[in-house]
Amino acid sequence: MSFEDKSMAAVRSEIEGLIIGAGFSGLCMGIGLRTAGLHDFLILDRASEVGGTWRDNHYPGCACDIPSLLYSYSFEPNPDWTRLYAPQSEIKAYLQHCARKYGLQPHLRLGEELATLSFDERADRWDAVTTGGTRYRARWVVSGMGALSRPAYPKITGIERFKGTTFHSAEWRHDHDLTGKRVAVIGTGASAVQFVPQIAPRVARLDVYQRTAPWIMSKADRPIHGWERALFRRIPMLQRWSRLAIYWRLESRLLGFLLSPTLMRFAARKARRQIERQVANPELRRKVTPDYAFGCKRILLSDDFYPALCRSNVSLVTESIREVTEDSILTAEGQQRPVDAIIFGTGFQTRDLVPHGVVRGVGGVELHERWPNGPEAFLGVSVAGFPNLFFLLGPNTGLAHNSMVYMIEAQVRYVLGSLSAMKRAGWSRVDVRPEAQRRFNESLQSRMKRTIWSSGCQSWYLNEQGRNTLLWPGFTFNYRRLTSRFRPRYYVCETRPESVT
Numbered sequence: 001m002s003f004e005d006k007s008m009a010a011v012r013s014e015i016e017g018l019i020i021g022a023g024f025s026g027l028c029m030g031i032g033l034r035t036a037g038l039h040d041f042l043i044l045d046r047a048s049e050v051g052g053t054w055r056d057n058h059y060p061g062c063a064c065d066i067p068s069l070l071y072s073y074s075f076e077p078n079p080d081w082t083r084l085y086a087p088q089s090e091i092k093a094y095l096q097h098c099a100r101k102y103g104l105q106p107h108l109r110l111g112e113e114l115a116t117l118s119f120d121e122r123a124d125r126w127d128a129v130t131t132g133g134t135r136y137r138a139r140w141v142v143s144g145m146g147a148l149s150r151p152a153y154p155k156i157t158g159i160e161r162f163k164g165t166t167f168h169s170a171e172w173r174h175d176h177d178l179t180g181k182r183v184a185v186i187g188t189g190a191s192a193v194q195f196v197p198q199i200a201p202r203v204a205r206l207d208v209y210q211r212t213a214p215w216i217m218s219k220a221d222r223p224i225h226g227w228e229r230a231l232f233r234r235i236p237m238l239q240r241w242s243r244l245a246i247y248w249r250l251e252s253r254l255l256g257f258l259l260s261p262t263l264m265r266f267a268a269r270k271a272r273r274q275i276e277r278q279v280a281n282p283e284l285r286r287k288v289t290p291d292y293a294f295g296c297k298r299i300l301l302s303d304d305f306y307p308a309l310c311r312s313n314v315s316l317v318t319e320s321i322r323e324v325t326e327d328s329i330l331t332a333e334g335q336q337r338p339v340d341a342i343i344f345g346t347g348f349q350t351r352d353l354v355p356h357g358v359v360r361g362v363g364g365v366e367l368h369e370r371w372p373n374g375p376e377a378f379l380g381v382s383v384a385g386f387p388n389l390f391f392l393l394g395p396n397t398g399l400a401h402n403s404m405v406y407m408i409e410a411q412v413r414y415v416l417g418s419l420s421a422m423k424r425a426g427w428s429r430v431d432v433r434p435e436a437q438r439r440f441n442e443s444l445q446s447r448m449k450r451t452i453w454s455s456g457c458q459s460w461y462l463n464e465q466g467r468n469t470l471l472w473p474g475f476t477f478n479y480r481r482l483t484s485r486f487r488p489r490y491y492v493c494e495t496r497p498e499s500v501t
């Protein structure tokens with residue numbers, strides 16, 4: 001269906017607001033709206049359940065790497081987490097619980113994937129069309145499409161010839177039993193360090209292909225004991241204090257990322273000691289020791305990844321892959337390594353934020369035309385020329401040191417403030433001023449240059465131009481302060497007579 005064809009689809013719903021995505025951010029927005037007494041909105045999600053990345057990722061060992069007491073909504077503490085770092089099944093169940101408890105069920109439109117979103121300038125309305133041809137028309141739209149929703153597959157010569165099984169960690173094939181199989185894992189990122197230790201004891205042989213050694217720290221995970229959970233239930237204040245203590249512990253780490261290479265050297269020494277403790281073989285030690293600044297790429301947490309690599313049935317392959325044949329992987333140095341299954345732990349398409357060709361704003365301009373140097377927004381939320389469209393988890397609001405839920409809640413509050421300002425003043429359109437967006441991003445990128453993420457390593461935080469469009473280069477409490485209220489002076493705020501219905 002072409003763009004024009006889709007816009008001809010029958011209008012099914014004329015609503016105040018539309019949220020795209022039913023993950024942590026989309027659900028938080030829905031809860032915020034309902035709590036503020038706003039009920040005329042829908043939440044679209046392409047999947048048949050809520051949960052976002054915690055629904056999609058269910059590989060063995062999938063768990064959070066931020067303590068769950070903090071990686072949860074501040075308004076919905078869960079005293080029942082069974083571990084410091086909850087497994088995926090508990091996080092998914094928590095999000096389902098929140099959707100039920102806060103009455104989001106009637107708002108959910110599951111199994112509906114956004115195909116196009118275009119702004120009707122005469123009426124100041126967004127027209128959304130799904131891949132199934134359903135059309136929604138809304139005054140405002142909130143994007144809750146996280147950056148970790150589209151798996152990235154590497155281009156490997158010959159992969160289409162391979163006769164065995166291939167899948168991505170975010171699309172785990174539980175129906176495919178790996179027991180006794182020869183398995184190759186490509187990638188040693190956040191997901192791979194979690195599932196490699198789980199599958200290593202079951203498979204006949206495991207080849208882990210590493211392009212860059214990650215920095216790994218001890219996770220120090222442990223069960224939350226029954227008596228601790230009982231205490232959290234009886235004295236909720238205790239749980240709030242624990243949450244606060246975790247927040248400040250993690251926030252203090254930012255000093256290393258932003259200001260002090262000495263702090264980073266101290267942490268790097270701890271990480272090297274973990275290698276020395278867990279890896280006896282000098283050759284393997286050399287291979288797993290990173291050669292770039294600690295913190296430049298995402299720091300991973302694990303206590304069982306190195307021991308898994310030390311197993312006799314596991315090899316860490318650091319040569320690059322030349323090609324894949326029908327039943328093996330051929331390395332650049334000419335080794336032929338037979339394999340029955342290939343698992344891609346190769347991360348996500350994080351660079352574009354939103355797929356190309358989907359969102360068109362004022363003048364029919366496609367979103368990525370406004371982003372020649374990669375995604376950018378004012379406060380990570382508003383993009384000039386795309387009025388009444390708000391991004392959650394937008395450009396430069398990701399974190400490498402603390403809980404994303406904190407950022408999501410700040411953004412939701414900001415969007416609620418914007419909507420309430422629009423309602424009070426009777427504006428049909430708020431469009432961030434290009435100047436405000438430019439100044440905000442110039443200052444952000446100049447701060448970014450001084451961070452450890454710009455110290456020269458190649459990471460998925462950087463786009464093709466070497467620009468970091470993903471991370472927030474500052475304290476999270478500063479972000480919260482900046483987004484504490486909607487400031488009309490940074491926006492063109494208008495009322496169009498035609499928009500009043």
Ligand code: NAP
Pocket residue numbers: 063064065066148154155169186187188189190191192210211212298345346347348458459460
């Ligand atoms: P990732 O951290 O981006 O790791 C991808 C891995 O694949 C890296 O080792 C990368 O190597 C390798 N790779 C990518 N393309 C390759 C290619 N063409 N050839 C060879 N190797 C290639 O991806 P992820 O592990 O899926 O995690 C993505 C993000 O998800 C994380 O950083 C994190 O934010 C999130 N996550 C969070 C949790 C959690 O507990 N909260 C758990 C899992 C994931 P290079 O390093 O050389 O690029």
